[in-house]
Amino acid sequence: MRVLFIGGSGFISTAVSRQAITKGFELYLLNRGSRPAYLPGSHSLTADIHKLEDVRAALQDLEFDVVVDWIAYAPDDIERDLALFRGQVKQYVFISSASAYQKPPAHYLITESTPLHNPYWEYSRNKIACEERLMQAYREEGFPVTIVRPSLTYDPNFPIAIGGWGCYTLADRLKKGWPIIVHGDGSSLWVVTHADDFGRGFLGLLGNGRALGHAFHITSDEVLTWDQIYQTIAEALGVEAKIVHIPSDFIARVAPQLAGSLLGDKTWSAVFDNSKIKTFVPGFQAAIPFRDGIRRTLAWFAADERRQRIDEAVHTEMDRILKVYAGASM
Numbered sequence: 001m002r003v004l005f006i007g008g009s010g011f012i013s014t015a016v017s018r019q020a021i022t023k024g025f026e027l028y029l030l031n032r033g034s035r036p037a038y039l040p041g042s043h044s045l046t047a048d049i050h051k052l053e054d055v056r057a058a059l060q061d062l063e064f065d066v067v068v069d070w071i072a073y074a075p076d077d078i079e080r081d082l083a084l085f086r087g088q089v090k091q092y093v094f095i096s097s098a099s100a101y102q103k104p105p106a107h108y109l110i111t112e113s114t115p116l117h118n119p120y121w122e123y124s125r126n127k128i129a130c131e132e133r134l135m136q137a138y139r140e141e142g143f144p145v146t147i148v149r150p151s152l153t154y155d156p157n158f159p160i161a162i163g164g165w166g167c168y169t170l171a172d173r174l175k176k177g178w179p180i181i182v183h184g185d186g187s188s189l190w191v192v193t194h195a196d197d198f199g200r201g202f203l204g205l206l207g208n209g210r211a212l213g214h215a216f217h218i219t220s221d222e223v224l225t226w227d228q229i230y231q232t233i234a235e236a237l238g239v240e241a242k243i244v245h246i247p248s249d250f251i252a253r254v255a256p257q258l259a260g261s262l263l264g265d266k267t268w269s270a271v272f273d274n275s276k277i278k279t280f281v282p283g284f285q286a287a288i289p290f291r292d293g294i295r296r297t298l299a300w301f302a303a304d305e306r307r308q309r310i311d312e313a314v315h316t317e318m319d320r321i322l323k324v325y326a327g328a329s330m
Contacts (some may be wrong), residue, residue: 001025001026001065001066001207002026002028002032002063002064002065002066003020003025003026003027003028003064003065003066003067003206004028004045004059004062004064004067005020005027005029005030005068005070006028006030006031006049006067006068006069006070006071006072006285007015007030007031007049007069007070007071008027008030008031008042008070008080009029009031009155010070010071011154011155011156011157011166011195012032012070012150012153012195012198012199013068013070013121014039014200015155015193015195015196015198015199015204016199016203017029017039017042018039018089018197019196019199019200019203020203020206021039021040021041021042023203024227024262025203025206026046026086026213027041027042027043027079028042028043028045028062028064029042029043029044029045029060030045030047030049030059031032031044031045031046031049032046032047032048032049033046033220045058045059045113046058049071049077049080050080052080052083052084052185053254055084056067056084057240058090063088063089064088064089064090064232065090065091065205065207066090066091066092066093067081067085067089067092067093068088068092068206069093069094069095069097070095072094072095072128072130073126073127074130075125075126075127075128075129075130075133076131076135078094078129078130078154079131079133081250081269082137082143086137086141086143088145089144090115090132090145090207091145091146091206091207091208091209091211091281092144092145092146093145093146093147093148093205093206094130094131094134094145094146094147094148094149095148095150096127096128096131096147096149096215097127097149097150097151098110098125098149098150098151098217098219098265098270098281099118099121099123099124099127099151099264099265100116100118100124100127100128100131100149101114101115101117101118101270102114102115102117102118103115103117103118103120103121103124103263103264103265104268105268105269105270106267108189108270108271109271109272109273109312110217110271110272110273111273111275111276112140112149112214112215112216112217112276116128116131119159119264120259120260120263121259121260121261121262121263121265122260123260123264124260124264124265127255129204129277131215132166134147135147138212138213143214144212145212145286146205146208146211146212146213146214146215146216146217146275147214147215147216148202148205148215148218149215149216149217150193150198150217150218150219151191151192151193151217151264151270151272152190152191152192152193153192153194153195153198153275154192154193154194154195154293154294154297155194155195155196155293155296155297155300156296156297156300156301156307157289157297158170158171158230158233158294158295159192160229160230160233160309161182161226161262161266162180162181162182162183162222162258162262162300162318163180163181163314163318164311164314166218167309167310167311167314168307168308168309168310169309169311169314169315170233170316171233171237171298171312172302172308172310173315173318174233174234174237174239174241175237175239177239177242178242179242179243179322180227180230180241180242180243180244180318181243181244181245181318181321181322182227182230182243182244182245182246182268183226183245183246183247183248183251183262183266183267184226184245184247184248185245186225186226186227186230186243186245187224187225187226187227188225188226188267188268188269189224189270189271190223190224190225190229190266190268190269190270190295191193191220191221191222191224191270191271191272192220192222192224192229193218193219193220193286193288193295194220194286194290194296195287196288197218197220197287197288198218198219198227199210200250200273200281200284200286201216201218201281201284201286202218204277204280204281204284205277205280205281205328206320207266208280208281210280211280214280216276216277217272217274217277218274218277218279218284219245219272219274219286220286220288220290221274221285221286222286222290223271224290225286226266227243230243232290232291232294233244233294234293235291236294236295237298244322244325246321246325247321248262248263248266248267249263250325250328251321254319254320254321254324254325255317255321261291265309274286281282281315303305308311
């Protein structure tokens with residue numbers, strides 16, 4: 001099966017790419033070439049996806065069974081992809097987001113039929129608009145879309161709400177014994193999913209004709225509190241987490257850039273019913289518990305000190321939130 005990944009160099013997409021190659025997929029990776037993306041066994045195509053003619057030139061006469069767009073974020077991106085792949089592909093997979101589900105949720109248990117509504121986060125609203133446009137294309141012209149909504153998926157990043165994304169900053173704070181922030185009282189329920197587990201479910205949808213016109217989320221069935229997530233990371237580092245609980249709305253007022261991710265996603269308890277993906281991909285089951293998965297992440301960081309990037313801006317931001325909260329609590 002010949003598959004094209006648009007933007008296949010991110011955390012999740014890289015893990016899925018490796019699995020796809022192992023399974024024997026003929027995999028093409030299209031990106032701008034701004035960072036190394038070549039994986040042994042894959043084919044690299046270089047073009048800026050936002051420049052339509054450059055993309056057409058890069059694709060030449062290639063035909064694909066499946067196209068996966070990992071980096072479509074707005075309706076204009078969907079219109080571009082429709083222009084590129086309408087009538088040219090057997091399946092088009094759009095990577096949406098589980099943050100598109102109803103916020104605040106009417107029920108903690110999320111299924112694919114949970115309404116899509118997020119007044120807090122523009123990112124999520126744009127993903128919803130993309131989904132709606134694609135489903136319109138499916139209904140009106142038979143465009144072969146499948147929608148996938150990842151939730152918080154990790155490796156080799158830390159699946160956290162506050163403390164930096166794609167860097168080693170949270171681990172640095174924990175190892176130094178500095179306080180860290182957990183939103184709310186730390187008791188809300190959440191699910192984190194190892195990228196390898198996500199990939200096993202995801203690849204089962206590619207080339208699966210029954211999946212056309214459907215949306216799926218793919219997560220672990222392991223449910224943790226936010227306190228447990230941060231404590232498990234600290235335990236894997238061999239230290240004790242010094243947690244300070246701060247209400248999400250307070251954090252959002254002090255650091256507005258965090259409002260979308262918190263109020264539009266991680267503030268609310270969310271547990272995912274994976275019955276649908278298990279029905280369409282028989283045998284799928286997330287197999288990596290977080291206590292094991294986070295050790296894999298830490299081993300990846302430990303293997304090369306250059307990966308242990310500390311974002312001082314994250315330290316500064318956390319210290320500022322903690323200081324303002326301490327002053328407000330006096």
